Amino acid sequence: MTWIVFLFVLVIIFKIVADKAKYEKSTYKKETQFSYWKVKRDKGLNGEYLTVNEIDQLKGFHKVLVNLYLPKARGGGTTEIDIVLLHETGIYTIESKNYGGWIFGNEEYKNWTQTFPNGRKQVFYNPIKQNRTHIHALKKQLNVLDGGIFKSIIVFSERCELKDIVLTSTDSRVIKRKRLRQVIHNEGTQVLSGSQILSIYKQLKEFSNVSQAVKVAHIAQVKKRQR
Template sequence: MVALIGMLFVMYILVFGIIIFMNYLDFNDSNYQRASNHTFWQTFFDKGNMGEYNIYRTLEKIKGTKLILTNLYIPKEDGSTTEIDLVMITKYGFFVIESKNYSGWIFGDEKHRNWTQTFPNKKKFKFFNPIWQNKGHIKALQEALDITDESLMQSFIIFSNNCELKKITVTSSNVSVGKRNQLKALLKRELQNTSPKLTTEDIKYYFQILKPFMHADDETKQLHIETIKGKLSKL
């Protein structure tokens, strides 16, 4: 019996090692570390970073001219910052992505301030409408880039595969809500139904403007966290 347990343990370690190794190879094929400043270990063992990385990896595999930014801390008029998880700039415009690593059942309506996360044990938690949240991100992005044309902006709210989107009501044509395993299909649908608006030079120009907002220092991140906590306490 002891020998069997030992063999199973060795097999578990071996399988886990293979998973780590395969993920490491995939990570090295990605530009995510340079974009985010997160190492493989900081990414693989952090749920938030891993979710963001999986989205980034999906964006990298989308065909066509594009540039991707992550963890943008854009200053606002009141002195605070807004954090944008991911932005992909293409000839079709900007795809602004808010990543949500939630589990359970998700209920939400674009018109309601709060959404609900529900678990099988009947526990419920309210969280701020992510569509409204990303709308704020897009507004800050437009101000930073001096863009007034809202048709250039597409809002994507992407949840973890560990949740179930039970009842989500979206009315705006420039908003998409889905799970990570649906992101590729959602992007393809938008790309196929959108006419080109930007040139290759436009993409590079806007990327250079936004690039300095990546890799924020610890002070900026801490101030942002404190601002978010203040807002959450009012929900």
């Protein structure tokens, strides 16, 4: 029995070491500088990491930015964007929801609902509306008028079930993480060159890895709005 326990522990350690080594080489680590353990302990950050891993396997030239704090297009303050993918087929604003349970939502409603097997419910702000605010901020910052370049994707965890999602427009996609690459691949048409992607990346990079003061001010702003 002692040898079995020893081998089990050895296997676990080996998996952790391999997983950590993979993380250290990831785009997510490069963009955020978050430690492996910080990401593993935080469900939201881990969801972003897994989503960026999917993006890393995309074909075509692309760049990724994570956790951007952009000035709002209207009303002052900042808006936080989980992931911005700059791809040959467009600028993708990706809202990451690493949720479990059943997800119910309507594009027109202010709030959506997460329901758990024990009957408990959790309400959260409509991520489509959330992403529209993000796109408005991006348009203003980049001074881009062509709205067709921007694409909104809400990415949910594989652990959840998108039970009843009602979309009333064609400008947003609500999917589970494993469908992300296929959805982007289906866009097809190239709208950005490599040089344009690099230029946009440089313009936006300063809004990632912001100071703790900016993050604290953003959280205070969100809490004030929720009162």
